[in-house]
Amino acid sequence: MAGILDSVNQRTQLVGENRLELLLFKLNGRQRFGINVFKVREVMPCPRLTLLPKQDSFIKGVAHIRGQTISVIDLSLSTGGRAIEQTAESYIIIAEYNRSVQGFLVAGVERIVTLSWADVMPPPEGAGKSSYLTAVTEIDGQMVSILDVEKILNEISPVSTEVSEDIIDVSIGENLGDKLVMIADDSTVARNQVRRALEPLGINMVLAKNGRDALEQLLAIEATCENCITEKVALMISDIEMPEMDGYTLTAEVKGNDRMSKMPIILHTSLSGVFNNAMVEKVGAEDFIPKFHPDELATAVKKWLKIED
Structure with missing residues (x-):
């Protein structure tokens, strides 16, 4: 898994052609999920995690990786599933969203697939407002869910939308x-x-x-x-x-x-x-x-x- 993202920089020609690459992973169970490779810095076996006082229940702990302290979010628990208990047998996906770096704890990582955005559909209308899906696609005859990571992060640490007084102008x-x-x-x-x-x-x-x-x-x-x-x-x-x-x-x-x-x-x-x-x-x-x-x-x-x- 260490070299799974070594060639990310060679893939940038996909951008602008309505194509993307997904890193496939699993939480608890057989359901597959995907995250855009361009948001991923690194994938590694879950290191030893340090617990913090009064940390959010969705935060499994923090990891010290390459001189940086990174919060590790249990991606299953934060989307309404069961907590991932066997961290020693799990992986973390280190990704950058909204100018910050997070680690996502997942049960297993599979492979990278290339597909067209035209083959990626919005979630079913019946999914409702509480759904954590931002899109779905089909790979090898199975549905793959793409999670709304921005929603997950906003629930853990809400983003301020307030504009400074000196910028406001009706x-x-x-x-x-x-x-x-x-x-x-x-x-x-x-x-x-x-x-x-x-x-x-x-x-x-x-x-x-x-x-x-x-x-x-x-x-x-x-x-x-x-x-x-x-x-x-x-x-x-x-x-x-x-x-x-x-x-x-x-x-x-x-x-x-x-x-x-x-x-x-x-x-x-x-x-x-x-x-x-x-x-x-x-x-x-x-x-x-x-x-x-x-x-x-x-x-x-x-x-x-x-x-x-």
């Missing part, structure tokens, strides 16, 4: 009038975080659950009048990882459409890696903001709406 929305800002993200938690961060600016927003949904909404708006889309939608903020159509592909589709190409796009994602800036330039997005800092996001929105402080 006149921004007044100047925009009826123009909209579109938010595309497959995580309900992430969509709501962005929405709450921008509400103090007085902006009207429309939400999309993935890239395909966002594109379909934009095309429907554009169809209501001739060459009017940028007069109706002033800006789009899009996640990168989304089922059916990722943010890079969505951006390329918008920028490749003469009627929509002038719409500013901010890519807003928990993905980490040096490839991001290159991919932002390649697909033509105006900006890239790592999740999640409300002041940075609000400042970028004001910038691309060409509204000065």
Whole structure:
């Protein structure tokens, strides 16, 4: 398992082609789960864990790895399952989300698979708001669940969505009038975080659950009048990882459409890696903001709406 991610940097050509690589793993039971390889730093057998006083019940302990102290989250327990008891026989997936590094305790790690985002579907409608799924796909005839890690992390350590007083300005929305800002993200938690961060600016927003949904909404708006889309939608903020159509592909589709190409796009994602800036330039997005800092996001929105402080 030590070398499972050695060639991650050679895989960046997949990004922007609506493709991804999933690291498959199991919790308690036979159900398979997946996590995007680009969010994974390392996979290793679970080291000895240190317990902390009054730690969250979902935190199994902390591990000291390569000079860094990392909290290890029991991924089964945090999603409503049974706790993983045999830590000595388990693994931790060290991943980076929202500018911080976490360890996820899993029962077993299988392999990396390559697939298209077009083959990754939103969770079933009956899953409900309490579901921890952000997407599902099928591999080897079995369903693989992709967890909404942002929701899990937010329940353990809620992210602040408050914007600093010196950035708040409701006149921004007044100047925009009826123009909209579109938010595309497959995580309900992430969509709501962005929405709450921008509400103090007085902006009207429309939400999309993935890239395909966002594109379909934009095309429907554009169809209501001739060459009017940028007069109706002033800006789009899009996640990168989304089922059916990722943010890079969505951006390329918008920028490749003469009627929509002038719409500013901010890519807003928990993905980490040096490839991001290159991919932002390649697909033509105006900006890239790592999740999640409300002041940075609000400042970028004001910038691309060409509204000065």
